[in-house]
Amino acid sequence: MWIGILLLVFNFFPSPGSDATSGDQLCTKESPDAHKVRISLDAALGNEAYEWDESEQFYFQATMAYGMRKSTNKTFNVSNVLICEETKRISFYFVVTNETSDVVRKDEVEKAIRMVRPRFNDAFSLDDKTLEFVGIEPTFVPATEPTVTVWLIVFGVVMGLIVIGLIVNIITGYKEKKKKARGSEGGGEENEDKTLKGIENGIYCNSLAGDKGQKNEAFCQDDDKLTQL
Amino acid sequence: MPRLVLPNPGLEDRILSYEELERKEVEEVDDRPKWDNKAQYMLTCIGFCVGLGNVWRFPYLCQSHGGGAFMIPFLILLVLEGVPLLHLEFAIGQRLRKGSVGVWSSIHPYLKGMGIASMLVSFLVGLYYNSIIALVMWYFYNSFQEPLPWSICPMTENKTGFVDECVRSSPVDYYWYRETLNISSTINDSGDIQWWLLLCLISAWAVLYVCTIRGIETTGKAVYITSTLPYLVLTIFLIRGLTLKGSVDGIKFLFTPKVEELANPTTWLDAGTQVFYSFSLAFGGLISFSSYNSVHNNCERDAVIISVINGFTSVYAATVIYTIIGFRATEKFDTCFDNNMLSLTNAFDLAETNLTRENYKDVLDYLNSTYPEKVSTLDLKTCNLQSFLSQGVEGTGLAFIVFTEAITKMPVSPLWSILFFVMLFCLGLSSMFGNIEGVLVPIQDMKVFPKKWPKELITGLICIVCFFIAFIFIINSGNYWLALFDTYAGSIPLLIIAFCEMVSVVYIYGIDRFNNDIKWMIGHKPNIFWQVTWRFISPLIMLVIFLFYFVIKVREKLTYIVWNPEYEDFPNLEEKLYPSWVTVVIVILAGVPSLAIPCTALYMFIRNRCRKNDDKQGLVHSTSVASVNGTQIKI
Numbered sequence: 001m002w003i004g005i006l007l008l009v010f011n012f013f014p015s016p017g018s019d020a021t022s023g024d025q026l027c028t029k030e031s032p033d034a035h036k037v038r039i040s041l042d043a044a045l046g047n048e049a050y051e052w053d054e055s056e057q058f059y060f061q062a063t064m065a066y067g068m069r070k071s072t073n074k075t076f077n078v079s080n081v082l083i084c085e086e087t088k089r090i091s092f093y094f095v096v097t098n099e100t101s102d103v104v105r106k107d108e109v110e111k112a113i114r115m116v117r118p119r120f121n122d123a124f125s126l127d128d129k130t131l132e133f134v135g136i137e138p139t140f141v142p143a144t145e146p147t148v149t150v151w152l153i154v155f156g157v158v159m160g161l162i163v164i165g166l167i168v169n170i171i172t173g174y175k176e177k178k179k180k181a182r183g184s185e186g187g188g189e190e191n192e193d194k195t196l197k198g199i200e201n202g203i204y205c206n207s208l209a210g211d212k213g214q215k216n217e218a219f220c221q222d223d224d225k226l227t228q229l
Numbered sequence: 230m231p232r233l234v235l236p237n238p239g240l241e242d243r244i245l246s247y248e249e250l251e252r253k254e255v256e257e258v259d260d261r262p263k264w265d266n267k268a269q270y271m272l273t274c275i276g277f278c279v280g281l282g283n284v285w286r287f288p289y290l291c292q293s294h295g296g297g298a299f300m301i302p303f304l305i306l307l308v309l310e311g312v313p314l315l316h317l318e319f320a321i322g323q324r325l326r327k328g329s330v331g332v333w334s335s336i337h338p339y340l341k342g343m344g345i346a347s348m349l350v351s352f353l354v355g356l357y358y359n360s361i362i363a364l365v366m367w368y369f370y371n372s373f374q375e376p377l378p379w380s381i382c383p384m385t386e387n388k389t390g391f392v393d394e395c396v397r398s399s400p401v402d403y404y405w406y407r408e409t410l411n412i413s414s415t416i417n418d419s420g421d422i423q424w425w426l427l428l429c430l431i432s433a434w435a436v437l438y439v440c441t442i443r444g445i446e447t448t449g450k451a452v453y454i455t456s457t458l459p460y461l462v463l464t465i466f467l468i469r470g471l472t473l474k475g476s477v478d479g480i481k482f483l484f485t486p487k488v489e490e491l492a493n494p495t496t497w498l499d500a501g502t503q504v505f506y507s508f509s510l511a512f513g514g515l516i517s518f519s520s521y522n523s524v525h526n527n528c529e530r531d532a533v534i535i536s537v538i539n540g541f542t543s544v545y546a547a548t549v550i551y552t553i554i555g556f557r558a559t560e561k562f563d564t565c566f567d568n569n570m571l572s573l574t575n576a577f578d579l580a581e582t583n584l585t586r587e588n589y590k591d592v593l594d595y596l597n598s599t600y601p602e603k604v605s606t607l608d609l610k611t612c613n614l615q616s617f618l619s620q621g622v623e624g625t626g627l628a629f630i631v632f633t634e635a636i637t638k639m640p641v642s643p644l645w646s647i648l649f650f651v652m653l654f655c656l657g658l659s660s661m662f663g664n665i666e667g668v669l670v671p672i673q674d675m676k677v678f679p680k681k682w683p684k685e686l687i688t689g690l691i692c693i694v695c696f697f698i699a700f701i702f703i704i705n706s707g708n709y710w711l712a713l714f715d716t717y718a719g720s721i722p723l724l725i726i727a728f729c730e731m732v733s734v735v736y737i738y739g740i741d742r743f744n745n746d747i748k749w750m751i752g753h754k755p756n757i758f759w760q761v762t763w764r765f766i767s768p769l770i771m772l773v774i775f776l777f778y779f780v781i782k783v784r785e786k787l788t789y790i791v792w793n794p795e796y797e798d799f800p801n802l803e804e805k806l807y808p809s810w811v812t813v814v815i816v817i818l819a820g821v822p823s824l825a826i827p828c829t830a831l832y833m834f835i836r837n838r839c840r841k842n843d844d845k846q847g848l849v850h851s852t853s854v855a856s857v858n859g860t861q862i863k864i
Contacts, residue, residue, distance in 0.1 A: 042581040087578035151370035151425075158370075158432055165439045173443055173685060 026103055027084040027095045033106040035113075036134040039090040044130035052090050056124075057083060061094075063116075063123050068096055068104070071112035075099070110136055234739045243335040244325055247749055250524045261326065262445050263521050269449040271531065273518055276456035276659025277509050278539045281361065281628075284656060287507070288547035289623030290499050292483050295490030300544070302491065302500035307540050310770045311504045313762035314727060316532035316755075318510060321734055322519030323528050324746045328670030329513030332520075336738045338837075342829025343733065344671050346726050347513035349822040351667030353718040354512070356695055357711050358664060360702035361625065362657040363426060363433040365650050367409060368629065370429070372646035379404035380637035398800035401634040406792040409629075413705040414793040416713075417808055420705025430703055434696045436658065441665045441692075442685050445521060448662045455659040460542075462652035463549050466645075470552030473639065475562075479555015480548060482618045494777070501774040506719070507539060511726040514663030517670045527751045529759075550627070557635035558617035565612035572607045624715070625708075628653060665691070709789055717815045721782070722822035724775040729826060731768045740764060787812065 027034060037060075041049040050056070061081040068076040076096070086092040096104040113120065113133055121127050128138030245253070264270040291299045325332045330344030371378050382395035382403065390396075395403035406412050413420050440451040470476045490496050509515065519528065570584050577596060584592055597604045622631050628649075636645045668691060672678070678687055701710050734743055740763065748754040755763075790802040 038575060040581055088580035088583075089574060089578040090581070091575075091578050150374045151367075154370040154373050155428055155432060158366075159435065162432065162435045162439055166435075166442070169439060169442050169447060170685065173683075177683075 026097060026101075027082040027093060029085050029093055031093070031095055031103070033103045033109070034093045034095045035106070035109060035136075036091060036093050038132040038134060039124070039126065040130040040132070041090060041126075044126045059123065063120055064094065064096065064112075067112040067116040067120065068109070071115050072108065233736055234741070235737050237337055237737055237739070240336070240738070240742075243338075250326070254524050261521065263523075264445065265449055267526075269445075269452060270518065270522060271535070272452040272456040273445070273448060273659070273662065274515065274531070274535050275538055276452050277514055277518070277663030278507065278535060279456070279459070279542045280507075280509070280656050280660035281358075281653065282503070282507055283539070283543045284546045284550065284653070285625075285627040286623055287503060287543040288483065288550045289627065290503055291547050292551070292619070294493070294496040294499060295487035296482070297484040297486035298488050298490050299496065299500065302497045303504065303543075304540070306497070306501045306504045306770065307536060309762060309766050310501060311508045311510075311539075312532055312536045313759060313767045314505075314510050314731070315508055315515070315536055316529055316759065317731065317734055317763060318515045319519040319528035319532050320743070320747055320750070321738075322516035323522050323524060323526060323750060326520045326524070328517045328520065328674050329667065330671040330674040332516055333733065334674075336733055339830040339833050340729075340733055340737070340826075341833060342826035343726055343729050344513065344674070345829055346722060346822040346825040347511060348668055348671040349825060350719060350722050350726070351512045351514065351664045352695070353714060353818060353822070355661060355664035355668060356699050357702060357714040357718070358657060359433050359437060359661055359695070360430065360699050360707070360711060362654060362661065363429040363699075363703070364409065364625070364629070365653045365657060366432055367426065367429040368633070369647065369650035369654060372643050372650060375643050377633075377637055377642050377646055378408070379633055380642070383408075394794050397794075399634070401630050401637070402800060404633075405625075405629045410708050411705055412708055412792050414791050414795070415805065415808075416706045416709040416789065416791075416811065418706055422700060423703055423705070423707075426703040426707070427700075430696065430699060434692050434699075437661055437665065438689060438692045440658065441662060441669075442688055444666070444669070444684060444688075445518070448666075452659060452662070455655040455662075458655045459652045462648050463546060465648060467545075467549045467552065469639070469645070470549060470556065473552070473556040475555045475557075475559025476552035477555065478559060478614065479551040479553070479618065482555065482615075483547060483551040498774060498777050498781075501770060502720070502778065505723070505727065505771075505774070507543065508536070509660065509663055511723045511730060512663060513667035513671065517666045518663070525750055525752075529747070529751055529755065550632070553632060553635045555618065557631065557638065558614060558620070560635075560638050561617045562612050562614045565610055569609045569612065572609060573604075576603060576607055625711075709791070712789060713811065713814065714818065717782075718818040721775070721779060721819045724771060724778060725823045725826070728768060728771040728775060731763065731771065735763055735768070787815070 039052065041052060058078065061078045061083065064081045065076040065078055068074070068080070076098070080097050081094055082097065083092050083094045096109050098104055113136055117128070121131055124131055291303075321332055325335050327335060328344070329347040330341060333340040333343040379401045382391035382400050384390070385392055392403065394407060398406075409426075411420070411423050439447075441448055522528070566586065566589070570586075570589060573579070573589075573593065573596070574581060574584050577600075579592075593604070593609075620631070632649065633646070636642050636649065639645050665688070669688060672687070672691070678690075701707065734740075740760070743763075744754050744760075787807040788804050789807055790804050793799065793803045796803040
C-alpha cells in the first residue's frame with residue numbers, strides 16, 4: 001500500500017504525451033495562458049465512468065477547438081489545442097495556439113469556454129463541478145423568483161378555511177341558542193312543577209336536615225315545619 | 230399524628246355539598262358546559278400537557294444530561310412530583326366544579342390571588358406561545374415548494390453570487406434569522422413590524438379563535454385531530470428516520486447513559502422543572518377541564534394515565550428527533566470528510582478512487598510528513614461525528630434550524646417539511662386551548678364582563694387583545710422578547726403557584742376533607758402514596774426546586790444571545806448583556822403574577838375589615854324611620 005501511495009504521489013506512470021513537439025515549450029504549468037482542467041469521472045458517473053484515454057483527450061481538444069471557433073469565428077483545429085502535465089487525478093493543463101503558433105490569451109480562451117460551457121459539459125456527460133476549469137467559476141443558475149407568492153397562496157387557502165369555519169360556528173351557535181330558547185319556554189312549566197314539588201314535599205330540605213354544619217335558611221321556603229338546630 | 234389544618238370558617242357555605250352535587254348531576258340543571266364523552270376530556274388534557282416542550286426541550290435535556298441516565302431523575306420526579314400534583318388539580322377541580330379563581334376563592338376568599346396569578350401566567354405564556362405557532366405557520370406556508378427556500382442561499386441583486394450573510398453562515402440560519410425574523414442585533418433596536426409575520430400572527434389567532442369560540446364545545450371537537458395527529462406524524466417520522474443512514478447513531482448517542490451526570494444537581498433540577506412544566510400545572514387550565522367532568526369520574530386513574538402518556542410521549546419524541554439528528558450529523562460528517570478528501574485529491578492530483586475513507590488517515594499522515602506546508606494551506610477541517618451529534622440545540626433552534634436542515638437532505642423534502650410543521654402546529658394549538666381556558670374561565674368567574682354578553686364575544690375580545698399585544702414579537706427584535714418571556718414569564722410564578730396550591734389544599738382545605746371528597750367521588754380513599762406525596766414529598770420537592778431555581782436565576786448575569794453579522798466570531802451567536810430597562814421587564818413578568826397572591830390576600834383582608842367596620846357602624850347608626858312610598862311620616 002505504501003508503494004502504491006508513493007507511486008501515486010510521484011506520478012511514476014508515464015503520462016501520455018501531447019501531439020505537437022513544439023507544444024512542449026508552449027504548454028507548461030507555469031505558462032500564464034494555460035488553464036488547468038480537472039475531471040472527476042468517478043464522482044460524476046460512478047460505475048459507468050469511462051476510461052480517460054487518448055481518444056477522450058482528442059475529443060477534449062476537438063471540443064475546445066470548436067469552442068474557439070464559435071467564439072472567435074476563426075479556424076481552429078485539434079492541433080491548436082496543446083495538452084500537458086497530465087496526472088492520474090485526471091487533471092491537465094492546456095493552451096490554445098492560433099494559426100501563427102502564438103498562444104491565445106487566457107481571457108479569450110476563457111470567453112470561449114464560457115460561451116460553450118453547457119455543450120462542453122454535455123460532450124463528456126459531466127457538469128460544471130466535475131469538469132472543472134480551475135479559475136473559471138461555474139455559471140449560476142438564477143433561482144426562479146415566483147416562489148415568493150407560493151406561501152401567500154397557501155396562506156389565502158388557510159384563511160379561507162378559517163373564515164368558513166368561523167361562519168359555520170357562529171351560525172350553529174346561533175341556531176342552538178334559538179333552539180334552547182324555544183325549548184326552555186316549552187319546558188319551563190315542567191321545570192317549575194318539579195321544583196315546587198321538591199319543596200312542597202319537603203324532600204330537599206329534609207335531605208339537609210341530618211348534615212353537620214350550618215344550614216342556609218334562605219333555601220328552605222317551607223320554613224316552620226322543618227327548622228332545626 | 231396531629232393533622233395540621235388552618236382554621237377555615239365558612240368553608241361549607243362556599244362549596245357545594247355532596248347532596249347538591251348529586252342532585253345537579255342527576256337533574257342536569259347546571260348550565261356549566263360538559264364533555265361530550267370521556268375521550269374528549271382525555272384528549273384535551275393530553276393535548277394540553279403534550280406540547281412543544283416535549284419535542285424540543287426534553288430531547289435536549291436528555292442528551293445533555295447523560296442520555297439514558299437522565300431517565301432516572303425524570304421518572305423519579307415524574308412519580309413523586311408530577312402525578313400527585315396532577316391528581317390534586319383534577320380532584321379539586323372535579324369536586325369544586327369551578328375554574329381556578331372559583332376553586333381557590335371557594336377554599337378561602339383570601340386565596341383568590343392564586344387564581345389571578347394562574348390567569349396572568351396563562352395570559353403571558355399564551356401570548357408568546359401563539360407567536361411561536363405563528364412562526365410554525367410561516368414555515369408551513371413556505372413548505373409547499375421544491376426546493377425548499379431554506380435549502381439554498383438566495384442570490385444577490387445583480388446575480389453575481391450568493392448573499393454574503395448566507396454564505397458565511399448557512400442557508401437554514403440565514404432563512405431563520407434574516408428572511409423569517411429579519412432580526413436586529415440587539416433588543417434595543419426594535420425596528421418595525423414584519424408584514425409577513427403579521428399575516429401569520431393573524432392566521433394563528435384566527436385559528437385559535439375558531440377552535441375556542443364556544444369553549445370546550447368547539448375545542449372538544451378540535452382535539453380529536455390536534456391531539457392525535459402528532460402521534461401519527463411522529464410514527465411516520467420514526468419509520469422514515471430509521472431507514473436513513475446514521476439514525477441509529479443518533480439514538481445511541483441519545484440513550485447512552487453517563488451515570489456520573491446523576492451526581493450533578495443541575496440534572497435533577499432540570500429534570501424537576503421539565504416534569505413540572507411538561508405537565509402544564511398551575512396554569513389553571515387543568516382545574517377547569519376537570520370541573521366539566523361528571524362528579525364521580527375516576528380522577529385518580531385519569532391522572533396516572535395522563536402522566537404515563539406524557540412521559541411516554543417525551544421519550545418517543547426524543548427518539549424520533551434523534552433519529553433525524555443522527556441522520557443530519559452523519560450527513561454533515563460525510564460531507565466534511567468528502568470535502569477533505571477532495572481537497573487532498575485535488576492538491577496532490579491523486580487519482581480519484583485511490584483515496585478512500587479507510588486509507589485517508591494514513592495518506593494524510595504521509596503527505597503531512599513529506600509536504601507539510603502544502604497540507605497546511607489546504608484548510609482541512611476536523612470532522613468529528615460526536616461533535617456534530619452534540620450540536621443538539623433546543624427550542625426554536627432545534628425546530629427551525631437543525632431539523633429543517635435535516636429535512637432538506639431527505640428526498641421529497643416538502644412532504645416531510647409539511648408533516649413536521651403540521652405536527653408542531655397541532656402540538657402548539659392543543660396547548661393553547663388550555664392556556665385560553667386558563668384565561669377565559671377566571672375572567673368569567675370574576676364577572677368582569679356582563680353576563681348577557683355571549684361567550685363568543687368575550688373569547689373574541691380576549692383574542693383580539695392578545696393579538697395586539699403580541700405585536701411585540703413580530704418586530705425586528707421580536708425573537709429576543711420571545712426568549713425573554715420564555716425564560717421568565719412561565720417559570721418562577723408557576724413554581725410559586727404550584728407550591729401554594731399544595732399547601733392550600735392540604736392545610737387550608739384540609740387533607741381529611743379532601744380524602745373524604747375523593748372517597749365520595751371515586752369510591753375509595755386515596756392510598757398511602759398519595760397521602761405521603763401530597764403532604765410532604767411534593768411540596769418539599771417544589772420548594773427545593775423553586776429555591777434552587779430562584780437562586781440560580783438571580784445570580785446569573787442577565788445575558789442573551791444575538792445574531793450579529795458584524796460579530797467577529799460570526800456565525801456563532803454573540804452573547805450580550807441585557808440593557809438595564811430589561812431588568813424592569815423581567816421583574817414585571819415574573820413578579821406581577823407571583824405578587825398577585827399576597828397582594829390579593831391583603832386586599833381581600835383590608836376589604837373584609839372595612840366591611841366589618843361598616844357593618845358595625847351601620848348597626849349603631851341606623852334608625853328605622855317609617856316611610857310610605859319613600860316619604861317620611863312624621864309621627
